[in-house]
Every structure is written in C-alpha cells, then in structure tokens.
Amino acid sequence: MKYASLVLRSLFRHRLRTALTLSFLSLSVFLVALMQGFLGTLDSLTTSAASGSRLVVQDKASFTNTLPESYGNFLRAQPEVEAVTQFQWFGGEYKDPRNFFANFGVEKETYLKAYREEAGLDTLPPEQVRDFLRDGNGCAVGRALADKYGWKLGDVVPLASPIFDMSLRLNVRAIFKGKRPSDEQVLVFDLKQLQEKVTWMKGRVGAFILRVRNSRDIPRLCERIDRNFANASPETLSLSENAFNLNMMKMFGDFGTMLHAITSAVLFAILIVTASTMAMSIRERSAQIAVLRSIGFTAGKVMGLLLAEGLLLSLLGCILGLGLAVLAAKAAAGLASAVLPWMADFYIPADTLLACAGGTLALGLLSTFVPAYQASRKPIVDALRAL
Amino acid sequence: MADGEPIIRLRGLAKSYFRGALEIPVLTGIDLDIPRGAYYALMGPSGSGKTTLLNLLAGIDRPTRGELEVCGYRLNDFDDDTLAAWRAQNVGFIFQSYNLIPVLDAYENVELPLLLTDLSRAGRRERVMEALDLVGLAAQVHNYPRQLSGGQEQRVAIARAIVHEPDLVVADEPTGALDARSAEEVLNLIQHLNQELGKTIVMVTHDPKAARHAHIQIHLEKGVLDRAVEVHDLPRLEPLSSGHVLH
Numbered sequence: 001m002k003y004a005s006l007v008l009r010s011l012f013r014h015r016l017r018t019a020l021t022l023s024f025l026s027l028s029v030f031l032v033a034l035m036q037g038f039l040g041t042l043d044s045l046t047t048s049a050a051s052g053s054r055l056v057v058q059d060k061a062s063f064t065n066t067l068p069e070s071y072g073n074f075l076r077a078q079p080e081v082e083a084v085t086q087f088q089w090f091g092g093e094y095k096d097p098r099n100f101f102a103n104f105g106v107e108k109e110t111y112l113k114a115y116r117e118e119a120g121l122d123t124l125p126p127e128q129v130r131d132f133l134r135d136g137n138g139c140a141v142g143r144a145l146a147d148k149y150g151w152k153l154g155d156v157v158p159l160a161s162p163i164f165d166m167s168l169r170l171n172v173r174a175i176f177k178g179k180r181p182s183d184e185q186v187l188v189f190d191l192k193q194l195q196e197k198v199t200w201m202k203g204r205v206g207a208f209i210l211r212v213r214n215s216r217d218i219p220r221l222c223e224r225i226d227r228n229f230a231n232a233s234p235e236t237l238s239l240s241e242n243a244f245n246l247n248m249m250k251m252f253g254d255f256g257t258m259l260h261a262i263t264s265a266v267l268f269a270i271l272i273v274t275a276s277t278m279a280m281s282i283r284e285r286s287a288q289i290a291v292l293r294s295i296g297f298t299a300g301k302v303m304g305l306l307l308a309e310g311l312l313l314s315l316l317g318c319i320l321g322l323g324l325a326v327l328a329a330k331a332a333a334g335l336a337s338a339v340l341p342w343m344a345d346f347y348i349p350a351d352t353l354l355a356c357a358g359g360t361l362a363l364g365l366l367s368t369f370v371p372a373y374q375a376s377r378k379p380i381v382d383a384l385r386a387l
Numbered sequence: 388m389a390d391g392e393p394i395i396r397l398r399g400l401a402k403s404y405f406r407g408a409l410e411i412p413v414l415t416g417i418d419l420d421i422p423r424g425a426y427y428a429l430m431g432p433s434g435s436g437k438t439t440l441l442n443l444l445a446g447i448d449r450p451t452r453g454e455l456e457v458c459g460y461r462l463n464d465f466d467d468d469t470l471a472a473w474r475a476q477n478v479g480f481i482f483q484s485y486n487l488i489p490v491l492d493a494y495e496n497v498e499l500p501l502l503l504t505d506l507s508r509a510g511r512r513e514r515v516m517e518a519l520d521l522v523g524l525a526a527q528v529h530n531y532p533r534q535l536s537g538g539q540e541q542r543v544a545i546a547r548a549i550v551h552e553p554d555l556v557v558a559d560e561p562t563g564a565l566d567a568r569s570a571e572e573v574l575n576l577i578q579h580l581n582q583e584l585g586k587t588i589v590m591v592t593h594d595p596k597a598a599r600h601a602h603i604q605i606h607l608e609k610g611v612l613d614r615a616v617e618v619h620d621l622p623r624l625e626p627l628s629s630g631h632v633l634h
Binding site for chain 1: 439442445447448467468471472473474475476486489490499500502508547
C-alpha cells in the first residue's frame with residue numbers, strides 16, 4: 001500500500017494520454033463483453049433445458065411450407081411423446097408495421113402442455129386458462145408484451161398479417177409470466193382461426209412440436225418419424241428444438257465465428273495499444289527509474305511497480321467498460337426485443353464479465369511485462385547518462 | 388572532520404568499457420582510502436573518469452578489476468539485489484539535475500528511500516519532516532518539483548539523500564545547474580552535513596569554488612589518480628537558512 005501513491009501518480013502523469021488509453025481500453029472491453037454476452041444469449045436459445053425436451057417436425061424442403069394435420073396421428077401414437085402441439089407462424093403486426101412481435105397460431109390445449117414453462121402455466125390463474133381455451137378468438141400474451149402495449153384482460157388486439165393477407169381481432173384472455181424475459185414477448189392464439197379462414201391452411205399446420213418424456217429419446221424419435229414419412233409427400237424433417245433454433249440463427253449468418261473473430265481482433269488491439277502506451281510511458285521515465293534503483297529499489301521492485309501501473313490501467317478500463325456493457329445490455333434488451341423477441345433475454349452473464357475482466361487484466365500485465373522488464377534491467381549508469 | 392577510519396577502500400580499481408573485443412579503459416589502477424567523515428572532491432577534465440569512479444564507489448556500477456570496499460562491505464561480491472539493499476542503507480545520492488520524481492511532491496520525494504525500510508507511516512513522517520526542516524523547506528512539503536526553484540529542488544534532493552541516514556553521500560556536480568547564490572547555499576548545506584552530521588561526502592565537480600568546500604581534492608587525469616590536494620582554508624560555515632542546528 002505504501003507504493004500506491006507512486007503507482008497512481010505515475011499512471012496519471014500524462015492525463016490526456018492515460019484518459020485516451022483508458023477510453024480505448026474501456027471501449028474495447030465494452031465491445032468484447034457485449035459480443036460475448038450476445039453469443040451467450042444465442043447459445044442459451046440453442047441449449048435451453050425446456051427446449052431440450054421438445055422436437056420440431058417440419059417440412060423437409062423448408063420450414064415455410066406446411067404439413068398435413070393428419071401427420072399428427074402418427075406423432076401422437078409414439079410412446080415417448082408426452083404432448084403434440086401444432087404451430088403456425090402468423091407474422092401479425094399490431095396497428096403499425098413497427099409493432100412487430102412473435103405471434104403464432106397454436107393448438108391451444110396442447111400448447112399449454114408442451115410449453116408449460118414458457119407459458120408460466122404454474123402461475124397462470126385457472127380462470128385465465130379456462131377463458132383462453134374457451135374463447136375461439138382468445139389469445140394469451142406474455143406479461144412484458146402486455147405491459148408494453150398496455151393490454152389488459154378483455155382487450156381486443158387487432159393483428160394484420162402480410163403473410164396471410166388477413167387481419168384477426170383477438171381477445172386477451174390470459175397474460176402469463178414466463179421463466180425468461182423472451183418468453184413474455186409472445187402472443188399465441190387458436191390455430192383454427194387460420195385453418196378456417198385461409199383456404200390453403202385447411203387441414204394444414206406449419207409444424208408440429210412434440211414434447212417428449214425423456215430428452216435422450218429425441219434422436220431416435222426424429223429418425224423414426226422421418227423414416228415413417230420418407231415416402232410421403234411432403235417428407236418431414238425432425239430435429240430437436242435447440243437444433244431448430246440454431247438453424248434459425250444461422251439464417252442470420254454465422255454470428256459465432258464473426259463475433260469470435262471481432263473479439264480476437266479487439267483483444268489483440270488492446271494488447272498492442274496498452275503495450276505501446278506502457279512502453280512509451282516507461283521509456284520516458286528511464287532516468288526516474290534509474291534514480292529509484294540508485295536509491296535502493298531492486299530491479300524486481302521497480303518491475304513490480306511498473307506492472308502494477310499496467311494492471312491498474314487495465315483494471316480501470318475493465319471496470320469502466322464492463323459497467324457500460326452491463327448498462328448497454330439492459331438498454332439493448334429493452335429496445336431490441338421489439339424486433340427480436342429473444343433479445344429480451346440479453347444480458348451479460350457473470351462468467352462472461354469475469355472472463356472479460358480476467359482477460360483484460362492478463363493482457364494488461366502481458367503488455368507491460370516486456371517494457372517493464374527491459375527498463376528495470378537497464379544498467380543504472382546507462383539510464384542516468386541519458387539525462 | 389575525518390576520524391581516520393577508511394569508509395572507502397579502493398585497491399587496483401579499474402573500469403573499462405568494451406566495444407566488441409576492444410577494451411576502452413576509463414579507470415586504471417586506482418588505489419584510494421577515504422576516511423569516515425571526510426569530504427572529498429573528485430576533479431578533473433571531462434572523460435577523466437571522475438563520474439565513473441563516483442558510480443563505482445556508490446555501488447551503481449561494477450568495476451572490471453580491483454577491490455572495492457565501501458562502508459565495511461566488499462561490493463565486488465554482491466549480486467544486484469544485495470547491492471541495491473546496500474545502497475538503500477548506506478548511500479545517499481545528489482544528482483546534478485536533482486532527479487526528483489515530478490509527479491510526487493517534496494514530501495513524497497523525500498519519503499522514497501524510507502519506503503524501503505520497515506518504518507511505520509508515522510515514523511517515516513517524522514524523518515521526512517526532519518529532513519525537510521533541515522534543508523529549510525518545511526513550508527514547501529506539498530509543493531511539486533515544478534513549483535520549486537532549482538535551488539529548492541536540489542535541497543529537496545539533499546533531504547532525500549540523507550533521510551535514511553546513510554554514512555556516505557555522493558554528489559555528482561550538485562551545483563552544476565544552479566545560479567551562484569543557490570550553488571553557495573547548497574554547498575554550505577553539504578558542508579553542514581559533513582561537519583555537523585559527520586556524513587562522508589564524495590563530490591564530483593568541475594568548479595574549483597565548489598571543490599574548496601572539500602577537505603581533499605582528488606584530481607584524475609585519463610583514468611588515473613593524478614594528485615590529491617588538501618584544502619586548508621575551508622570556507623566559513625554559514626548558518627543554515629532554516630536556522631536549523633545539526634547534531
């Protein structure tokens with residue numbers, strides 16, 4: 001502690017330079033933390049435990065095609081299956097195309113079984129479940145979505161779908177609280193609304209969602225289903241819900257590789273900039289370092305002081321960058337969830353924060369090590385001669 | 388005045404620099420005893436080896452050959468860390484360009500050598516204040532080097548050189564960057580350190596006026612001891628500007 005003042009003062013001897021380096025460091029840490037948090041959010045979509053117990057059966061050619069409703073008979077007959085629900089993306093907009101959120105036509109009763117965690121069935125009042133199931137025009141909405149648009153039980157929600165070129169007027173019958181923020185960014189209504197009003201949807205579904213008793217059965221079940229419909233028209237493609245979500249993510253591009261590449265580039269930039277700043281700062285002080293060593297500071301002690309400076313610089317950049325990243329993640333989760341419902345789950349997990357902090361501090365030490373080592377080992381008389 | 392016991396004992400001391408296989412001698416065969424409590428001035432033209440000799444006996448450089456014994460220790464045997472610890476205890480440095488740490492105030496600069504000791508914060512504070520009082524800068528403890536005049540900076544440097552109570556104080560052209568009046572004040576202060584605190588002083592200087600404050604003037608010529616001249620008419624010791632009486 002008795003050296004704290006020396007370390008602190010030395011670090012801020014060139015305030016502008018230190019401030020600029022700190023800004024760069026914190027911006028870099030901010031970007032890395034956000035990108036890694038984003039990747040973690042994407043990853044959670046494809047590794048969630050609830051999703052792990054479900055599988056999706058879709059048209060083999062494209063998930064935008066529909067399947068015959070009759071395929072459900074075979075699916076329901078499989079011993080591993082706990083519930084089968086039907087599902088159709090509606091793509092409805094509420095009043096304005098900008099008011100976009102996830103909305104699906106579903107087989108209501110089975111939906112509540114297959115998605116009991118996401119629909120918060122354990123906390124949903126029974127009268128709301130009853131009203132939702134009874135009312136053919138009824139819909140269930142997540143709490144966050146209801147709050148956002150000010151919907152209350154009994155309100156009418158008009159939804160216009162450019163895909164189906166039609167509008168629905170749905171009554172809010174249930175408002176559920178999900179396990180994750182993204183669960184509450186969804187509206188579901190009775191699939192029959194589409195099957196009865198859209199000619200080409202009669203007896204068709206977008207996909208089947210199967211909830212299985214044991215997730216270990218999913219690969220075997222997928223294979224059996226696809227084998228069964230191998231010669232049917234259309235053929236099916238069955239895959240776990242996590243794999244389905246992963247495929248959806250891949251439609252946007254290979255985020256993982258891209259973000260990891262950017263992260264690596266940013267980390268490398270941190271290393272270079274910190275090393276350059278510390279090298280410059282240490283080289284300017286070679287005479288002062290020589291004076292400290294004349295006084296009796298050992299090379300090891302001088303090196304320790306210089307490393308402490310690098311570490312402190314990294315620590316400050318880290319705290320600033322991570323603090324901003326946490327705030328930005330909160331803001332992004334609120335803003336982006338309007339377009340991408342799963343973004344409501346966006347946050348930076350503690351292990352990502354710790355990894356960012358550890359990485360930055362390690363880079364801070366690493367980048368200071370070489371100039372600090374050279375300066376602390378330089379012969380005292382050579383450094384004094386440079387005065 | 389010197390009590391006769393040598394604090395510095397040099398035998399056959401030589402220092403060379405090497406450019407590839409080429410040896411460039413800077414000091415050759417220096418034999419010298421400096422008694423404890425003495426005040427020596429090292430003089431000579433540029434390149435005569437006086438600063439090299441000062442660096443060697445202060446333990447910040449190593450001889451190529453010869454025996455180097457200072458403050459009772461044979462420095463030839465020390466590794467770098469032991470030598471650093473020895474300097475921390477035994478030597479105080481005064482440089483021509485003061486070499487204060489610009490981001491530390493006067494107090495913190497003087498405190499630096501004490502950070503290497505086991506003294507408590509309060510203990511360090513007492514010693515720092517004593518040293519600054521002694522050099523007449525007790526009122527400027529929180530001034531940074533840029534807020535001090537050259538003479539004041541050198542006095543802070545002197546306080547730093549003596550705060551850990553070393554036996555030996557080495558000074559390399561301590562008045563080289565000062566005006567005549569400040570130089571005289573600094574020389575008077577160094578003379579006080581010698582005469583009243585009993586510090587052994589070895590000072591490199593070009594200035595014959597500065598050298599008159601020393602008991603012995605050692606003249607070096609091309610890396611060898613040319614002659615030693617005893618100074619009989621030392622300047623009268625002026626009272627310190629701080630009014631401080633050294634004991």
